[in-house]
Amino acid sequence: MRKILAGERNPSEPCVFSRRSFIAKTSCFGAFYAVAELIPLPALAAEFASDSRVSPTPIVDKGFASVRKIGNGLYATISDPSKGRQTVCNGGFLAGKDGALLIEGFITPAGAAFQMDALRMVSQVPVKCALDTHYHFDHSMGNSFYGANGVQLWAHASAAKRIVDSYAPLQGADKEAALAPFAKRVKDAKADTERAHAQSDLNAVTGLFQVANASLLSLPNHPIDPAKLPMSMDLGGLTAVIESYPGHSGTDMIVRVPDQNVVYTGDLLFSGWYPVCFDEKATISGWRDTLKKFAAFDKDTLFVPGHGQICGQEGIASLREVFDDIAAQAEKMYQAGVPAEEAQHRYVVPEKFKNFPVFAWGFTIGPAITKLYAEWQGK
Numbered sequence: 001m002r003k004i005l006a007g008e009r010n011p012s013e014p015c016v017f018s019r020r021s022f023i024a025k026t027s028c029f030g031a032f033y034a035v036a037e038l039i040p041l042p043a044l045a046a047e048f049a050s051d052s053r054v055s056p057t058p059i060v061d062k063g064f065a066s067v068r069k070i071g072n073g074l075y076a077t078i079s080d081p082s083k084g085r086q087t088v089c090n091g092g093f094l095a096g097k098d099g100a101l102l103i104e105g106f107i108t109p110a111g112a113a114f115q116m117d118a119l120r121m122v123s124q125v126p127v128k129c130a131l132d133t134h135y136h137f138d139h140s141m142g143n144s145f146y147g148a149n150g151v152q153l154w155a156h157a158s159a160a161k162r163i164v165d166s167y168a169p170l171q172g173a174d175k176e177a178a179l180a181p182f183a184k185r186v187k188d189a190k191a192d193t194e195r196a197h198a199q200s201d202l203n204a205v206t207g208l209f210q211v212a213n214a215s216l217l218s219l220p221n222h223p224i225d226p227a228k229l230p231m232s233m234d235l236g237g238l239t240a241v242i243e244s245y246p247g248h249s250g251t252d253m254i255v256r257v258p259d260q261n262v263v264y265t266g267d268l269l270f271s272g273w274y275p276v277c278f279d280e281k282a283t284i285s286g287w288r289d290t291l292k293k294f295a296a297f298d299k300d301t302l303f304v305p306g307h308g309q310i311c312g313q314e315g316i317a318s319l320r321e322v323f324d325d326i327a328a329q330a331e332k333m334y335q336a337g338v339p340a341e342e343a344q345h346r347y348v349v350p351e352k353f354k355n356f357p358v359f360a361w362g363f364t365i366g367p368a369i370t371k372l373y374a375e376w377q378g379k
């Protein structure tokens with residue numbers, strides 16, 4: 001295992017990242033549901049043309065991600081994984097008169113470097129810190145950029161341990177052995193739907209394996225105790241507030257700029273996507289409560305989601321509807337005595353969500369249903 005702490009000056013090894021898309025072989029079951037990596041990012045909604053906070057044109061657009069001004073000193077980095085996999089998740093940065101805060105380590109150091117370059121296009125203030133909104137690989141595998149550049153890296157107090165526990169075992173592991181249980185599920189599937197779901201999971205885990213093996217694991221070196229939040233950060237004429245909410249990963253934090261009604265949500269918001277719920281610390285009831293709280297933020301709040309396009313309150317409303325729909329379908333099956341194992345494959349994507357990307361069935365809809373069952377069974 002190779003590991004460095006961000007913030008320490010370490011010779012950075014060249015970090016080679018395979019751009020081979022792990023979803024390349026999925027078109028065979030494209031009819032079942034929309035697989036995330038094949039769906040181009042939708043354009044920014046027309047309503048933002050009249051929002052004075054949001055610049056109509058990005059300051060930089062590299063295809064795989066663009067950076068756009070969304071407020072006074074506020075920028076959003078929005079990824080389009082269908083055009084390249086340097087960033088994959090969204091992020092952004094805040095630049096005040098005295099300092100800057102960078103959000104996310106992205107999936108590669110090149111992604112973090114891209115965002116740093118964008119910051120330097122608009123501001124030369126010192127970087128106060130970078131923040132991983134949570135520990136997941138697509139938000140943290142680029143952390144070594146910060147390590148190599150002496151940038152302090154903040155994250156939830158559990159994030160460093162979760163990175164090590166989740167991704168270190170994959171480094172240097174035997175690929176066949178690591179993927180075998182997922183390959184077996186494809187082979188053993190009893191029906192086409194189940195096989196397609198298993199194949200989407202195998203593709204996702206294959207991608208994760210490749211990324212984890214190609215990356216230098218780099219850990220946040222400034223743990224944030226969620227009990228001490230909310231916490232204000234003065235960047236000079238610009239105050240950011242860091243808060244923590246349950247839902248997606250057990251390590252989730254958001255950055256809020258209350259003066260301008262802008263929120264960087266991390267993966268507590270998937271905008272126009274099915275939510276990724278697989279994490280052992282993900283909680284469906286907790287996440288739905290969190291979304292209810294976001295819905296109570298100012299009606300003009302601008303959200304920078306963890307994945308998908310910039311949105312307003314309609315983005316929160318639509319993710320809540322997705323959860324409502326999963327819960328409604330699951331509850332019917334629960335009442336009818338359908339076992340969880342089976343129910344997780346029986347969910348039908350309704351017409352209105354058919355363009356919502358699904359990262360992989362067993363990372364999104366499947367675990368949402370099994371977790372709901374567990375909640376109902378009082379487990």
Ligand SMILES: [Zn+2]
Pocket residue numbers: 134136248249267276
């Ligand atoms: Zn995540």
